Amino acid sequence: MKNSDVARHFEEIGDLLEIQGANSFRVRAYRNGSRTIEDLAEPIASIAAEGEKALVELPGIGKDIAAKIVVLLETGTTPQLEQLREEVPPGVVQMLRIQGLGPKKVKALFKELEVTSLEELKAAAESGAVAELKGFGKKTAQTILDGIEHVEQAGNRYFISEALVPAELILEDLLKLDSVTQASIAGSARRRKETCGDLDLLATSSNSAEAMELLANHELVEKVLAQGDTKQRVRLRSGIEMDLRVVPDESYGAAMQYFTGSKEHNIVIRQRAQKRGLRLNEYGIFKDEELVAGKTEEEVYKAVDLPWIPPELRENRGEIEQAEEGQLPKLLELKDIKGDLHMHTTATDGTASIREMAEAARERGLKYIAITDHSKRVTMANGLDADRLRKHWAEIRKIREEFSDIEILCGIECDILEDAELDLPDDVLSEGDWVIAVLHYGLKQPGEQIMKRLLNAVKNPYVCAIGHPSGRIVGRRPGADIHYPDLFKAAADHGVFMEINAHPSRLDLDDIQAAAAKDHGIPIVINTDAHSTTGFDVMKYGVYQARRAGLEKKDVANTRTFKQFKKMLRTSS
DNA sequence: GCCGTTTTCGGCCCGACTGTTTTCAGTCG
Numbered sequence: 001m002k003n004s005d006v007a008r009h010f011e012e013i014g015d016l017l018e019i020q021g022a023n024s025f026r027v028r029a030y031r032n033g034s035r036t037i038e039d040l041a042e043p044i045a046s047i048a049a050e051g052e053k054a055l056v057e058l059p060g061i062g063k064d065i066a067a068k069i070v071v072l073l074e075t076g077t078t079p080q081l082e083q084l085r086e087e088v089p090p091g092v093v094q095m096l097r098i099q100g101l102g103p104k105k106v107k108a109l110f111k112e113l114e115v116t117s118l119e120e121l122k123a124a125a126e127s128g129a130v131a132e133l134k135g136f137g138k139k140t141a142q143t144i145l146d147g148i149e150h151v152e153q154a155g156n157r158y159f160i161s162e163a164l165v166p167a168e169l170i171l172e173d174l175l176k177l178d179s180v181t182q183a184s185i186a187g188s189a190r191r192r193k194e195t196c197g198d199l200d201l202l203a204t205s206s207n208s209a210e211a212m213e214l215l216a217n218h219e220l221v222e223k224v225l226a227q228g229d230t231k232q233r234v235r236l237r238s239g240i241e242m243d244l245r246v247v248p249d250e251s252y253g254a255a256m257q258y259f260t261g262s263k264e265h266n267i268v269i270r271q272r273a274q275k276r277g278l279r280l281n282e283y284g285i286f287k288d289e290e291l292v293a294g295k296t297e298e299e300v301y302k303a304v305d306l307p308w309i310p311p312e313l314r315e316n317r318g319e320i321e322q323a324e325e326g327q328l329p330k331l332l333e334l335k336d337i338k339g340d341l342h343m344h345t346t347a348t349d350g351t352a353s354i355r356e357m358a359e360a361a362r363e364r365g366l367k368y369i370a371i372t373d374h375s376k377r378v379t380m381a382n383g384l385d386a387d388r389l390r391k392h393w394a395e396i397r398k399i400r401e402e403f404s405d406i407e408i409l410c411g412i413e414c415d416i417l418e419d420a421e422l423d424l425p426d427d428v429l430s431e432g433d434w435v436i437a438v439l440h441y442g443l444k445q446p447g448e449q450i451m452k453r454l455l456n457a458v459k460n461p462y463v464c465a466i467g468h469p470s471g472r473i474v475g476r477r478p479g480a481d482i483h484y485p486d487l488f489k490a491a492a493d494h495g496v497f498m499e500i501n502a503h504p505s506r507l508d509l510d511d512i513q514a515a516a517a518k519d520h521g522i523p524i525v526i527n528t529d530a531h532s533t534t535g536f537d538v539m540k541y542g543v544y545q546a547r548r549a550g551l552e553k554k555d556v557a558n559t560r561t562f563k564q565f566k567k568m569l570r571t572s573s
Numbered sequence: 574g575c576c577g578t579t580t581t582c583g584g585c586c587c588g589a590c591t592g593t594t595t596t597c598a599g600t601c602g
């Protein structure tokens with residue numbers, strides 16, 4: 001059972017308990033436990049194998065949840081969840097996803113109207129039954145109908161790229177207003193989380209009405225959902241919702257800190273404030289009623305005896321302890337990247353030639369690239385067999401003579417076949433400069449076979465890197481069942497790199513596994529997997545992911561000069 | 574349900590906005 005399955009199990013217990021009206025702190029305890037498991041780099045089953053005591057040492061896991069983890073791993077479920085599922089049908093949990101419906105209202109709908117699915121809820125709202133319930137009204141019924149439509153048509157979360165692009169455009173327009181003195185993106189988009197549920201914008205302004213009017217009439221905005229004096233919520237045409245908050249100048253830093261989150265990070269920061277006899281909210285840090293800090297984020301952190309913490313790290317995954325000890329990493333930056341080792345050309349499924357890709361890479365300041373078209377197994381991309389690959393490499397060797405200021409490596413993205421063999425023979429691979437081995441097919445194979453394939457690739461003397469290791473698509477397709485500690489140990493032993501694929505739909509390794517790979521001392525490469533000349537522009541998303549993993553420049557191989565990079569290759573001689 | 578250098582019991586972050594209410598509960602972030 002994967003960590004994500006175990007985490008989801010306890011998340012569901014939390015949801016169901018909440019609908020039943022359980023103590024909210026008990027509900028939160030299950031969610032905290034769930035999150036701890038979700039964030040683990042190691043399989044929870046390995047920890048459980050050491051005994052219940054090892055589980056209890058995890059934050060947010062006590063005796064009770066530890067015992068349930070053991071039962072869950074042994075039997076595939078827990079009596080508690082089975083019992084809860086009997087009491088609360090699955091459609092009722094679905095109702096929690098509707099904006100404006102929380103546990104109390106959902107419970108009332110379920111108990112009073114016996115509504116157990118979104119369809120039944122829709123019918124009840126349309127018939128007027130919902131509006132007649134105590135605590136409900138016509139507007140609530142309409143909100144529910146809008147909410148159902150939204151849940152049905154849009155997925156709930158957006159790729160970081162889908163979130164940041166409109167947010168940056170709107171931010172730019174806000175800053176053009178004379179009345180707006182400062183403005184920034186906050187929330188999960190500022191933390192560069194791989195997906196965002198919504199967007200947060202923050203501004204200081206002498207005229208908050210003007211800022212809100214601009215947003216209400218913005219071409220990217222579809223509808224104003226709520227509006228007060230300091231807070232406005234809108235839905236963009238893309239479906240994503242955005243909050244704008246206008247705060248006083250002296251509170252800007254506190255509001256940035258507050259609305260950047262994460263919730264888990266902020267809870268700990270506020271607890272630190274409490275311990276120091278201070279009160280922290282979005283307006284500042286207060287001693288009794290006196291404002292003692294709030295204009296900048298640095299001030300806020302200083303008031304709780306911490307240095308400023310980069311937003312990407314604010315997840316309460318150890319960054320507060322690091323900050324306390326002065327051990328925060330100096331995070332990688334986009335400008336540190338000097339090479340890109342994964343891209344395609346018209347030889348397979350790319351849209352640009354070798355020369356065009358090299359020129360585009362040079363324009364972006366890259367000093368070295370590897371052309372890595374597909375191997376033959378990927379028939380739909382016109383993958384290369386040995387003959388075509390050798391000709392392709394000959395072509396690359398010819399073209400690279402034309403470029404004095406950028407190195408072009410003869411590479412290949414070689415499939416690791418379902419039977420664990422590589423898609424091209426060793427004698428062919430040995431002629432290249434850079435071999436990335438990847439899983440494309442058979443991602444649903446049992447973990448044992450997946451590991452056999454990956455380990456076989458790692459042991460091959462010509463494989464330089466494992467590309468997009470899990471094969472996941474963010475929010476859409478789960479990755480292969482990988483036992484990461486074994487993979488990383490083998491990669492470290494054989495000097496094989498791990499890729500962070502920078503495409504916003506992949507971001508694979510994810511942040512947690514990238515941090516674990518760093519701990520194993522494995523060199524990491526961040527690659528765009530560009531299929532066109534504009535494909536290079538996704539590099540920043542890979543860098544964001546690396547920053548969330550706490551990676552520094554030294555942890556990432558393609559920050560090196562070409563000379564240094566080449567020395568790291570096992571095939572270099 | 575979890576947690577502990579004020580605590581093994583009694584806490585557990587905090588304010589804005591909405592809609593349904595006649596003073597506030599529910600929801601959200």
